Amino acid sequence: MKKVYFFIFLILIAVFLNSKIGWEAKRYFLKDFSKDDFSLEKENLILKAQISQFEILKPFLNKNLDYKVGFIYSRYPFNFKNELLVNLGEKDGIQPDSAVVIPSSSTPQSFILVGKIKDVYENFSTIQTLFDSNFKLTVQIANSEEALLVGGPLPKIILIPIKNKINTGDVVFSKDSTLPYGLIIGGIKKIQNVSNSLFLEAEIELPYDLSQINAVAILKK
Amino acid sequence: MKLKKNNLILISLILLLVYFIQLKILTLFNFSPNFFLASLIVFVFFASNYLEILFLAFFSSFLINWKPHLSIEIMLFFLIPQLIYFILKFFKLENWLTLLICLISANLLFYAVVNYHFFANYLNYIIYDILISTLWGILVYLIFKEEKLL
Numbered sequence: 001m002k003k004v005y006f007f008i009f010l011i012l013i014a015v016f017l018n019s020k021i022g023w024e025a026k027r028y029f030l031k032d033f034s035k036d037d038f039s040l041e042k043e044n045l046i047l048k049a050q051i052s053q054f055e056i057l058k059p060f061l062n063k064n065l066d067y068k069v070g071f072i073y074s075r076y077p078f079n080f081k082n083e084l085l086v087n088l089g090e091k092d093g094i095q096p097d098s099a100v101v102i103p104s105s106s107t108p109q110s111f112i113l114v115g116k117i118k119d120v121y122e123n124f125s126t127i128q129t130l131f132d133s134n135f136k137l138t139v140q141i142a143n144s145e146e147a148l149l150v151g152g153p154l155p156k157i158i159l160i161p162i163k164n165k166i167n168t169g170d171v172v173f174s175k176d177s178t179l180p181y182g183l184i185i186g187g188i189k190k191i192q193n194v195s196n197s198l199f200l201e202a203e204i205e206l207p208y209d210l211s212q213i214n215a216v217a218i219l220k221k
Numbered sequence: 222m223k224l225k226k227n228n229l230i231l232i233s234l235i236l237l238l239v240y241f242i243q244l245k246i247l248t249l250f251n252f253s254p255n256f257f258l259a260s261l262i263v264f265v266f267f268a269s270n271y272l273e274i275l276f277l278a279f280f281s282s283f284l285i286n287w288k289p290h291l292s293i294e295i296m297l298f299f300l301i302p303q304l305i306y307f308i309l310k311f312f313k314l315e316n317w318l319t320l321l322i323c324l325i326s327a328n329l330l331f332y333a334v335v336n337y338h339f340f341a342n343y344l345n346y347i348i349y350d351i352l353i354s355t356l357w358g359i360l361v362y363l364i365f366k367e368e369k370l371l
Contacts, residue, residue: 073288074287074288075247075248075287076287077240077243077244077247077257077285077287078243078247078255078285078294078331078335079247079252079253079254079255079339079346079350080294080331080332080335080336080339081335081336082251085287085288121289121290124288124289126288131251133336133338133339133342133343134336134338150342152342152343153251153252153343153346210251211248211249
């Protein structure tokens with residue numbers, strides 16, 4: 001009986017010493033993805049990654065404006081500011097104060113403003129979002145006159161002339177000299193009267209969840 | 222009230238956890254009290270020597286490094302624990318009232334240095350932030366002091 005075991009042991013040694021048979025046997029036992037299997041697996045992974053990237057980028061396609069699409073790396077981790085880090089920088093031709101947008105799902109060919117480029121570095125840039133308390137932008141509410149958008153945890157529109165007829169749900173869009181005209185910002189949520197003032201204030205509802213944004217388009221200046 | 226040996230790992234893990242909790246709350250509510258800073262200040266009170274403070278300062282700076290570039294927040298997170306440590310050593314004050322003052326003044330310093338616009342437009346948010354993070358800090362302090370976890 002011992003001879004049988006010894007014989008089996010010798011066969012196993014021989015099999016593992018022979019590079020080809022040994023490798024195949026080892027691969028079978030260890031479920032090792034080598035050679036063809038591994039390259040197929042690798043290719044499959046790369047294709048899956050490309051498909052998921054394409055799914056993110058798909059909404060940005062077929063838009064008329066000149067832009068670059070970038071992925072969000074990280075988010076400012078405190079309350080003091082509201083900034084995002086994007087993987088496009090100086091070498092991609094990004095300039096400060098460029099508009100950062102996402103595509104509108106309801107109206108094709110239009111963009112929704114997320115923020116603007118604050119600092120540009122060689123390979124990345126920071127985006128100042130509408131939720132940053134330093135963010136300010138001239139806007140227009142439907143057909144009324146200009147007003148001022150003030151960013152912060154709850155972005156609001158101030159200095160709305162009291163003579164203007166604005167309603168809840170009116171669309172707010174950009175009318176600032178530094179950004180392209182007509183970028184959608186959101187809709188009026190609640191209108192407030194400011195006592196002893198010739199102006200109104202309004203809360204704004206933004207049509208996106210900032211934490212769900214993975215990619216943005218940066219419009220070229 | 223001093224750190225036992227090898228507790229730096231425990232503190233680092235707690236800080237990491239608190240940082241993730243803060244990030245999650247920020248993602249969900251778009252605003253979150255500064256639990257991380259409060260916890261860091263509390264742990265300064267339990268540290269026994271300067272090297273531990275230096276480690277915590279480096280570790281917290283490493284954690285909050287959200288972009289590959291030096292920022293004022295990183296410098297503040299590096300300097301504040303050391304500043305509090307030397308104040309505590311100099312004045313020989315290590316009680317809950319000192320902790321309260323440290324928590325409030327550190328938060329105020331952050332808002333003043335990083336984004337003073339908050340004082341004009343969102344003062345109520347600063348008050349909420351300071352109130353909740355201070356309560357969090359005192360809670361952590363009491364848990365670690367009473368339970369003698371460190």
